[in-house]
Amino acid sequence: MQDETRENVKVFQRIRRRRGAEISEMRQLHETMRARLDGLVPSEVQGIRVVMQADEPVPVMDDFLPPELRVPSHDQLDGRMMPWPWPIVLDGEMVECAACGAYRDWLVLSTRGQIWLRCRAGHQQHEKRLDTAWYNRHAGPTDATHSTFEDCLRHLGH
Known part of the structure; x- marks a missing residue:
C-alpha cells in the first residue's frame, strides 16, 4: 500500500x-x-x-443640427404645456376648477418651476401639489413650439 x-x-x-x-x-x-x-x-x-x-489646417465643422431643425432648450422657453384629458387625483381628492367645477380635460402648464391647470372654459389655477418633476414624468415629446401663448392654445384645441 x-x-x-x-x-x-x-x-x-x-x-x-x-x-x-x-x-x-x-x-x-x-x-x-x-x-x-x-x-x-x-x-x-x-x-x-x-x-x-499634414500641414493643412483641418476645417472646423459644426456637427450639430441646422438652426431650423433645433428645438429650444428648457431655459429658452417661457413654459411648456400638455393636454391632460383625465381627472387629476391628488391626496385622495379629485382636482376641480375653482371657477366652474370642471374636473377633467385640463391643459397642464409648466412655467417658472410652477404647474398651472387650465380648464376648457379658460380658467387657470396654480396647483401647488404638482411640480416640474411630475410634469416631466408625464409629458411626451414636444411636437411643436409656438411664439405666443394663444398660438399654443389653438394648436392644442383650446
Missing part, C-alpha cells in the same frame, strides 16, 4: 513539474510574440498618422 502511495505521489509530482514547464514555455512564447508585434504598425494606422501630420 505504501509503495502505491509513493508511486502516486511521484506521478503527481511529474505532472505538476510538466504543467509548470508548459506554463512557463507558454509565457515565454507569449512574450516573444508580443515583442515581435510591438514593432509592427498596421497600414491603416500609418495612413492616419500621415493625414494627422
Whole structure:
C-alpha cells in the first residue's frame, strides 16, 4: 500500500513539474510574440498618422443640427404645456376648477418651476401639489413650439 502511495505521489509530482514547464514555455512564447508585434504598425494606422501630420489646417465643422431643425432648450422657453384629458387625483381628492367645477380635460402648464391647470372654459389655477418633476414624468415629446401663448392654445384645441 505504501509503495502505491509513493508511486502516486511521484506521478503527481511529474505532472505538476510538466504543467509548470508548459506554463512557463507558454509565457515565454507569449512574450516573444508580443515583442515581435510591438514593432509592427498596421497600414491603416500609418495612413492616419500621415493625414494627422499634414500641414493643412483641418476645417472646423459644426456637427450639430441646422438652426431650423433645433428645438429650444428648457431655459429658452417661457413654459411648456400638455393636454391632460383625465381627472387629476391628488391626496385622495379629485382636482376641480375653482371657477366652474370642471374636473377633467385640463391643459397642464409648466412655467417658472410652477404647474398651472387650465380648464376648457379658460380658467387657470396654480396647483401647488404638482411640480416640474411630475410634469416631466408625464409629458411626451414636444411636437411643436409656438411664439405666443394663444398660438399654443389653438394648436392644442383650446
